[in-house]
Amino acid sequence: MSLIKHACRVIAGQSPSGDDVTDLDGGMPFLQGKAEFGSHSPEPRYECATAPKIAPRGSVLVSVRAPVGAVNMADRAYGIGRGLAAVVPARASAVYVRYLMEARAPYLRSLATGSTFEAIAAADIGGIAVPVEPLSEQQAIEDYLDRETAKIDTLIEKQTTMIERLRERQAAVISTAVADRGxxxxxxxxxxxxxxxxxxxxxxxxxxxxxxxxxxxxxxxxxxxxxxxxxxxxxxxxxxxxxxxxxxxxxxxxxxxxxxxxxxxxxxxxxxxxxxxxxxxxxxxxxxxxxxxxxxxxxxxxxxxxxxxxxxxxxxxxxxxxxxxxxxxxxxPPLDEQREIAAYLDRETAKIDNLIAKVERHIELAKERRAALITAAVTGQIDVTTSTQSGDAA
Missing domain, CATH: 3.90.220.20 (DNA methylase specificity domains)
Structure with missing residues (x-):
């Protein structure tokens, strides 16, 4: 085991003057916090030429304010504000460090519990104890988790699309029921x-x-x-x-x-x-x-x-x-008709809400399985070499 600060460099974000932050227009992208995180890498909206702290390409971006512990990969250099820290790998690969940080996210959230602003410091990240395996084993863990989490992510994406379709159906039911009714x-x-x-x-x-x-x-x-x-x-x-x-x-x-x-x-x-x-x-x-x-x-x-x-x-x-x-x-329309429409929509939207709740529960369970899988892999609870060979054979 090693502390993150001994295997990586941790950069605490710092906010520039508000006048120096403008809408993104080809300059150095600037991230204020988790709001600009994408599914894998950030989706910046702002830029700042004078950002005091820069997260280099390949670093792991960690949210230090609510929601604490969320991560993204820096696909290029970014200026980072106080809502983020950057973990720059030294003795480990970037992808492996990302998985380490995902596995330690619950611990980071526990540090923020009860905090007035629900935040942690960069020092909290640096003080995390993590297993730093030889590079060959890191690669095996990466390969295993890339493959297995991709399956779960695909399932979550399909279920998320199902929820979007259900919400569209619900919106259509409402719009049809009230259209041209008075x-x-x-x-x-x-x-x-x-x-x-x-x-x-x-x-x-x-x-x-x-x-x-x-x-x-x-x-x-x-x-x-x-x-x-x-x-x-x-x-x-x-x-x-x-x-x-x-x-x-x-x-x-x-x-x-x-x-x-x-x-x-x-x-x-x-x-x-x-x-x-x-x-x-x-x-x-x-x-x-x-x-x-x-x-x-x-x-x-x-x-x-x-x-x-x-x-x-x-x-x-x-x-x-x-x-x-x-x-x-x-x-x-007249009051009686309004009551009838409202009662009808209460029934119909409740049916769709129940379906949405069931799908959301499936997504929640899939995310829990994903998190447990990552934790098990990086802590050695899974023999990824055997699992990889079994997966290849299958």
Whole structure:
């Protein structure tokens, strides 16, 4: 066993001045964090000619901020920000080091658990103990894992495509059900008096992990479902000081930022009393005119989504102001018909959601098997020479 820092050089990322980072246009690509990772190598969006830290080609890029432990291979030189570290092999091959880092990802995540910012330091990576085998054995491990993980990756890709097809089918069911079902009415006109507003402007300094009032995030707003993913809170004193608006059951939450832009869900009753962030618009419908579930489905239809995308311009790219959102027109049939459509779509989307959940579980199991296989191979639990010969014979 050897420490990573004795077998590799670890480079901690460092952020340049924000003015020096621009959209990618042929210069030195700059990576801020895991958001620019691809399936194997990065997909950069920015460049920076003055990046203080450079990850050379062939290094293993490791995310040191949430999600901690994710890896990519540097297929060229990259400037790297504080969200990344680069592990540059010295006594090991790059591919072998990548597999080592994938095997140690759970350990790195455990170091970040409980951390305020869910981050680790480059020194944490350098202090990992790993087996550094002779180069010939490293090559055998690489060959075995390349072959076996490729099979699993192909399976995951097929299942991911299946989920995409199911989501397309679901979107088509919704769009067909609400199309041309009544007069076109603007979204804002469906609200109660004062019932169409943005969430509250709550900064990090205003939040209190022990607060009594939940602060919902964009991540909680799903495409037709409340996702319940965040855990942010404020206390009652801050709620009063900021004059926050408490949400009610059946309020419609509309995301004013991607992805996708304009997705909507209905607030469940057990979340009543929560507040939400400013990038979520809240529609409290007039029940004499509209059924919340129906309006949610109409907002998530292809026609509404296209209309919302058109409202983006250079000044509001990837964000839609509530004023423009309120001008989106939806087909609004009589109340009884709205209820029938909403009930029908509840049934049909639930069937598809169940299928998606089953496929997602298969993907989760495949990823677990992939991770276990890598760990077993790099720690010697699998005789890759025998396994390789068996695989070749097969």
């Amino acid at each position: 007069d076109a009415v603007t979204l804002a006109s469906l609200s109660q008096r004062g019932g169409f507003f943005d969430g509250d402007w709550v900064e990090s300094k205003d939040q209190d992990p022990q607060g009594e009032i939940r602060l919902l995030q964009l991540a909680d707003v799903g495409d037709g479902q409340f996702r319940d993913r965040s855990d942010r809170r404020v206390n009652a004193a801050t709620f009063a000081r900021l004059r926050c608006s408490a949400l009610r059951a059946d309020d419609i939450l509309i995301a004013r930022m991607p992805d996708p832009l304009g997705r909507a869900c209905v607030l469940p009753s057990d979340q009543a009393g929560a507040i939400t962030v400013v990038d979520v618009a809240v529609l409290r419908v007039d029940h004499a005119r509209a059924v919340p579930k129906y309006v949610m489905y109409a907002l998530n239809s292809a026609a509404a989504r296209s209309a919302i995308e058109v409202q983006q311009d250079g000044a509001t790219r990837q964000r839609i102001p509530r004023k423009k959102l309120g001008k989106i027109a939806l087909p609004v």
